[in-house]
Amino acid sequence: MVTLYDVAREAGVSTATVSRVVHGQDRVSDSTRLRVMHVIEQLGYVPDGAAQSLSRRRKEIIGFVCVESHGRQYDVEAMNLLYYDEVMRGVGAAVSDRGWSLLITYVDGEPERDFPRLRALSGKVDGIIIGQSVVPAPVLAQIADRVPVVVIGGAPAERAVDVVTADNRSGSAALVTHLIEVHGRRRLFCVDGPADVSDARERRTGVERVLRAHPGTSLVGSYQGKFSVQSGVSAGESLLERHGDALPDAVVAANDQMAIGAIQALNRAGVRTPQDVAVVGFDDIYPGGLNDPPLTTVHQPMRLLGERACIRLLDRIARPELHPRAEVLPTELVVRSSCGCSPDSAVRQPVKRTRRSRQPDGSATGPPQTAARRRSPGPADVRIPEIVS
Amino acid sequence: MVTLYDVAREAGVSTATVSRVVHGQDRVSDSTRLRVMHVIEQLGYVPDGAAQSLSRRRKEIIGFVCVESHGRQYDVEAMNLLYYDEVMRGVGAAVSDRGWSLLITYVDGEPERDFPRLRALSGKVDGIIIGQSVVPAPVLAQIADRVPVVVIGGAPAERAVDVVTADNRSGSAALVTHLIEVHGRRRLFCVDGPADVSDARERRTGVERVLRAHPGTSLVGSYQGKFSVQSGVSAGESLLERHGDALPDAVVAANDQMAIGAIQALNRAGVRTPQDVAVVGFDDIYPGGLNDPPLTTVHQPMRLLGERACIRLLDRIARPELHPRAEVLPTELVVRSSCGCSPDSAVRQPVKRTRRSRQPDGSATGPPQTAARRRSPGPADVRIPEIVS
């Protein structure tokens, strides 16, 4: 292994000078610089990351905690992972823009294993990004006590850590408004997410609010799923069993996976989507557009979520005295066919904030600049046309 | 920040003893151990990763290089990433089983940016896993000169680095054999992958070998795509344009994305799959099963690929004197409907090695034990039934 000392000796300078050349900030005479650079090239010197971290007292690494459904359930749950993959890419992009690195840790929901893992992680990074409800709150608190933590998803004012989340409530409200006002749907069925996931609760709240504002509409029933395709299938079966005689005219699932599962179950029973029952999802994962029928859903800006979380985290690392904040990112309504719209009228429509949530620090965070700047061009900016259902 | 010294002072012992307690390997008296552990708990001590790495002369981190299509093309290419996400999860699982960590680096094909990034990466990890053709060979060679490197994918005997790959040739051969023998297809069209990706070349070779063995069959034409959905659409359009008067009866795409794209293009022109033209893919990415019609394809064991690559890498790190080897993992034929089979007869069938490839070290590597052990239960083990086309 080639070290700084080897380079220094070979170039006839001190280690300090080599270090200065490597980082190019301090003044070094041109002749010395050239000589040192030549030796570096020739010897193939690459600085040791561990030594740099130790010396700088900063590792320039951030940790990302990923959920991992192990073993048997893996295939069934596969799509659940799509969400985190997307977020991670956002984090990855933001991180490498700044020359930092990304350390991944997988947890599988087994506290015996997960806690030591996260604990060890906190000694290897300068900050951690984690999905909401990936680990229990007390564990999170212990970790957050050691290094800055940003939580992705969840209700804005939830915790004493930074939160970056999508505007779940407005998103599902927009979706239900579309079902009611454009397609005249009246009798809804909710496929909810797990009770301990506040994203899921927020989405349900959005539904209820719209229902309350529209006389003549009602919630026929609901089913609590687990965000998996399989639980969507179960939801569909439960729906058929309990309300087979008087089906609702729309199913609102708390995520795309469950919507896809529900469509499959209905389909098998001869109930057609969207003719008999409209079905909508949430998140806008990739396969949703490939589904038959293509899924109408709410786009959650997963990549941006990751980017913002990363930026927020780096900010906290640079200035630890800052108070935790929440940042709520806008969503988009993605109209495809499973709501009853014709395939031709596929559009994406930005969802406006229905109501500003209170922030932990009392301020109301608007959409960050990058939201608009980074949003992909094209369909997103198309105005919503007259939709013929 | 709480250090080893703080713990030692507080517990009234030396740092050596604390270190021994933390790692639990050397003998320490029970009373001392308990006292130290209590102090550790109380102070919330977590060892500093950088210091450990430096001191041990081993970072216990492995690097994974991920491709990242930036900007505009992002949405279109999205599915391309599914492959690496899956592989990465395999690597992640193997890595954390052993208590090591995973450091992710994204490259975007811009050598100016990529090379310094990889160079820096090599100073932060003990070894690197990278997809074939992610970076040019010379760059790879430079990196491999510094730390052990395992390449995922590619022809077995390709390089002076370790390779872990799926049996592309046998896989595509099995697919084409199925099309010919079960469905009586005779006139094929190939949608190839990029010329510099040897996975793609291998698949094409598999097709040709089967064609040669079956008199009366022929290759009507081919199109060179880029592995993206969009290029699959282009392939379909090109096919219609050039062979519209006498369509082939089957399209063999080098990956699922292009197969999906081709189906879309054919569909728009009123050509039905599989009635008019059968279309098959390769890889078995998740959305393929959701496609309309569900895609017949070859399952590439992406997760296992990641696991094996990781194990191989750790082996190389532990014993650097080992020679590079290639490991070829078996594939499975996944029969769904796009080949012409009925939806009910969906099966997965292990693909046997058609011919052993020569290995760099002269040995012929059979499927590793874990291949069979880890393969998910259920459909994979079902015998292939009589298929009615």
Next chain:
DNA sequence: ACACACTATGTACGCGCTTACACCACCTGC
């Protein structure tokens, strides 16, 4: 009673790098 083995613990150095500080040579202005 003494040499020896064995266990429990402490001392101190090195891992490779950064950086505060010291130093030297040379220049400027009075």
Next chain:
DNA sequence: GCAGGTGGTGTAAGCGCGTACATAGTGTGT
């Protein structure tokens, strides 16, 4: 001619941890 810069470079003290080696303490056999 000399104080006071200023630019270029070297010296050396850590950063937090692991561990080889030294040491103290406690048996064991003769």
